[in-house]
Amino acid sequence: MSIWKYLFNLSERRNWYLMKIPEGPLRDYYESTFPTPDTDWRQVDYLALDFETTGLDHAKEEILSIGYAPVKGQSIRLSEADYYLARPSRDIPEASAVVHGILDDRAFSARPLEEVLPRLLHALSGKVMLAHHAAIEYNFLSNACKRIYGYPFIGPVVDTLALEVRAFRSQDKPIRSGDLRLAAARIRYGLPRYPAHNALIDAIAAGELFLAQAAYRRGKRAPMLKDLTVIT
């Protein structure tokens, strides 16, 4: 990531892009102001998001499916949840198909990412991106935006994995291998077991984990958005 983020905050960089980006879905996204870091976390809207991809390297691999559900007023709104596939430009590697179960036939009947990305950007407008190990979603999305619109994606992000690391550290608990996986984290908060590796279920699972983490945060006052985000 560039040195920019150390010099300018998110809002300033958003203004910069607004001046440069031509008409289109990404510009529409930047038209909405970002939720401000000093807001009570309960007043902020989030979009719990998950991608299934052809691999882990965001520079080389592609997005296969997108699942999301908004979180507003401490509740996950399934009525606004959505899920869709994106057509990859090449065959799906067997190693990833084993994980997400999306096979070539289904993937190739989907529309290309250029056509579905506007829906996602619209859903993200004015919201905070929320994901478990959010770097994956953030980087894949930003890469896709660069490829399709010529500019990267930026925005505030809540990472439930990072929050989990903080929870462990604040309690001085050692983190063992596997402790931070979504399913393992959910068990600690009494959340039900879900089948993994479907983008929508994983997005909802991350959303629920977030609500649980927020409910469990200690402190006299309710946290601010900036207390929960990794990118502000």
Add this chain to the structure above:
Amino acid sequence: MDIELLEIQDFLSAHHPFDQLPDETLAELPAMLQVRYFRRNTEVSNTDNLATFLCIIRSGAVELYSTENELLARLGEGDIFGYRASHRPNHLEDHCVAIEDSLIYQMPAKAVDRLCEAHAQFAYFFGTTGGDRLRDAISNVGQSADSHVNLMTTPISEIISREPVTVTPNTSILETAQMMSRERVSSILVCAEGQLAGIVTDRDLRNRVVAQGLDVNQPVTEIMTFNPFALDESAYAFEAQLQMARHNIHHLPITRGDGIAGMLTATDLSKIHTTSLVYLVSDIYKQNDIEKMKEVSAKIPELLVNLATADASSDSIGHVITSITDAITIRLLQLAQERFGRPPIPFAWIAAGSQARNEQTAKSDQDNCLVLDDSYRGDEHGEYFKALAQFVCDGLNACGYIYCPGEMMAVTDKWRQPLATWKQYFNQWIDQPEPMALMLTSVFFDMRWVYGNRTLFLELRQHMLEKTRGNRIFLAHMAGNALSHSPPIGFFRNFVLIRGGEHNQTFDLKHNGIVPIVDLARVYSLASGSEAVNTLDRLAVVAEGGEVTQEGARDLKDALEFICDLRVQHQARLIRAGRAADNFMSSDNLSHFERNHLKDAFTVVRTMQNVLGQRYKM
């Protein structure tokens, strides 16, 4: 929504009342939901928003409280609350607290309304009262349309096929015979002013007319049997079979209230399918020793299984099994008299408790007493009746009706007394009620004559009812007694939740299910001075008398039938598995459906207990 929310859809479809919805509607449900997380010991909803959502517990547990902070329900995975899913009538629910970290699905009230409009079965779950839902449950699981017709479950009214053939008392013997010939009947009823006066059979014409060379122009009253034994048409065919065996008769007049309904013959009974067991039971009257009677009574569990399999109602099963107890009791008394001679003075053998109420099951002990004529003199008659009572109570014990743990039996000296002493007993119980004494003696407030001099019984019962009717002080004590057994609050996971929030692994069908309703009906009945003893009969009668509202009585009746049917099925299951019948049902064995309706039944009982408590200012 795409297949991707199948996970949530599957969860909903596995739980009531969502299981009532068709697949295409189920697929639309997840998109109607909001998901919320509540940490342990935080408030899930309060008075203001409890009704705005229907809440479904996905994981965790919550407790519902009233405005007085009384625990109303503890709910776990798959349970619902909020909206109109009331766990108490009149929406007493006030707030709800998570007792474990809980994930809750919320469905907006408007979405539930739309589902209710489109799906009647689903809407039924949110009906106004538990009583209504119970009625539905009983008609769903109860008597299936093609249940086996047999003697046990068929009321006599369904067997008698024709209008009664009758003559008046001044008809001549000749005309009577001609009438019987024309109508092709083997017996005829003699009626005076619409009431049964006597009966004449083919055999009477042979033995009393032809063989005696009697003048056939004499009135029929010369040869008829006066005031023959009769049964009401509401009795079960099984009862008729037993009475015919007991009195060795083949024609049984059937009454309808005060009037005449018809004639039931042995041939009528043999026309309907029956099991050999019934004939075996009617053989009780032919047995001369206790060993043979033991063989018959040993088949009671098998009988219960057969009846349960045939979908007989618990009410009819109670009557059938009790009539076997009656038959054994009567035969034992007959045998006792053969052994010890004719009784020196009149006596009445009286059944108490469940036998009196016709509510016995495969597991019952004996409750009985002897009322002797007031000419009783201990030194002269004491030995005879002691021996008689000992013989009968021992015989009953041998047949599986174990000695009453409270010794409420005729063999106990105290419960084998002249009528005057019995009246004093009741005077004392009613005029100076003591809670402990009443609890023990309440079985005697359920009395039914079984054998001997019926007048003694009638006089005692009349004495008792005159004293209890409207006697507020006594009734307040009986009401207190009736409130001592309360139904559970509900279920929580695999436990039965009892008052105060404690858990039980099993549900005591008898003490926490049936006894509270029996006790309520007894209070109503004694308050109104009704002669009814059977709980369903009591509920039917007292509702007419205004002691309890029609609706309240109907709800209690439904609650009782539901719990009793459950007990019958439970005991049948144990017997089939080769185990002894008991009253303890593990909550694991309860289906989701049964749990829901049991909760409704508990609610009905609790409501009626509250009403009673308020009426007598408990």
